[in-house]
Amino acid sequence: MNILIYLDQEKKDYHAIAFINGLARTFPVALTLLYIVSEGEDQERGEAILAHAAEQCADIAVRTLLRWGDPVGVLLSEARQEKHDLLIIQSGGKKRAKRRIESIENIISQSIYPAVLILRGASREVKRVLICTGGPEGHGKVIESGADMAQALGAKATLLHVAAGAVPTMYTGLPAFEESLEDLLKTDTVVSRHLRAGAEVLDARNIDGELELRRGIPIDEIVREARLGEYDLVVIGRSRIFSGWKEIFMSEITQPILDQVTASVLVVGEKAPF
Numbered sequence: 001m002n003i004l005i006y007l008d009q010e011k012k013d014y015h016a017i018a019f020i021n022g023l024a025r026t027f028p029v030a031l032t033l034l035y036i037v038s039e040g041e042d043q044e045r046g047e048a049i050l051a052h053a054a055e056q057c058a059d060i061a062v063r064t065l066l067r068w069g070d071p072v073g074v075l076l077s078e079a080r081q082e083k084h085d086l087l088i089i090q091s092g093g094k095k096r097a098k099r100r101i102e103s104i105e106n107i108i109s110q111s112i113y114p115a116v117l118i119l120r121g122a123s124r125e126v127k128r129v130l131i132c133t134g135g136p137e138g139h140g141k142v143i144e145s146g147a148d149m150a151q152a153l154g155a156k157a158t159l160l161h162v163a164a165g166a167v168p169t170m171y172t173g174l175p176a177f178e179e180s181l182e183d184l185l186k187t188d189t190v191v192s193r194h195l196r197a198g199a200e201v202l203d204a205r206n207i208d209g210e211l212e213l214r215r216g217i218p219i220d221e222i223v224r225e226a227r228l229g230e231y232d233l234v235v236i237g238r239s240r241i242f243s244g245w246k247e248i249f250m251s252e253i254t255q256p257i258l259d260q261v262t263a264s265v266l267v268v269g270e271k272a273p274f
Contacts, residue, residue: 004032004084004113006075006104010049015119016088017056019126024060026152031057032084034065036074072107079112085272087113091120105258115145115272118258118265126153126264130231132160132222133198143198145268146235151205155232159198159211160225161191162218181213223260235266 005016020031033053035046043066050064067074075087089104108116131146143159150157184192195211202209214221226234236257258265 001027001085002030002032002083003086003088004034004078004082005053005088006071006090007033007035007049007053008071008090010045010052014053014056014090015121015124016090017053019088019117019119020060021056021058022126023149023152024058027148029060031060031062032065032082033062034067034074034078036071037066037068072104075104075108076111084113086115086117087111088117088119091118114269116267118267120262120264124232126155126232128229128231129153129155129157129233129235130160130222130226130229130263131157131198131235132162132237133194134162134218134237140197141270141272142235142237142268143201145266145272147201147205147207147209149233149235149266150202150207150209155207157202157207157209158225158229158231159195159202159209160214160222161195161212162214162216162221163191181211184213185211219256219260222257226261226263231263233264233266234261235268238267238269 003020005014005020007014007016020029023029033050035050037043037046046066050066054062054064065078067078078084079087087108089108091105105118126149129146129150131143131150133142146159147157149155185196186192199209199211212225214225222234222236225231234257236254238254254267258267
């Protein structure tokens, strides 16, 4: 797996590299570290940051890149020149770095990178993964990628399906939803087959997993589950959905989730390598 990590500031320890060190125990990884020199900044400082970051990589093939220019433009250019399977961006930190990263989150989540991981918060072990699936079309890769990530990190996984348009969970008792999920799985519908197949993906990887069914507006329900469940990583698809009636419930969800979820977010495209 060819991974590109964008380093936006100097740190003693890099969360992104610690994450990759864990992932590399399962996946073969070729890692590129990128630092973009800002206007008025010394080249030597960028070189020192890259060297320090490279020292933290455990038994991984690493190369370093020093570039100049606008971060968004550089990252898009790098995607056109090199085949990177996964782009990792670490969000937060100093105000200057945070301002540089905000526009990147908005653009890169829909870019030509097969998968984009927005890492948030201090370095911590990923123990709980929320995998969000809207249905069979285009979401099989999301489940597989989320399951592979959970397996590699030794994390528990929850597969969440939101049935759009029904009564939101905040207005309905949870026992009724548990019963409706059980009833749904007994049917021979497209959604039930999709959820059963998703459960089989988790089982095949020996993941401690569960299914969750929610009803309501997908963005609201995903954000609510992410917060209540205290997940460390949320996995979503890079989806643009439809016109007409469905657009009310299933419009572009990637950016709103990035804006509202405080956990790390993996945005999976159709060509993700996991």
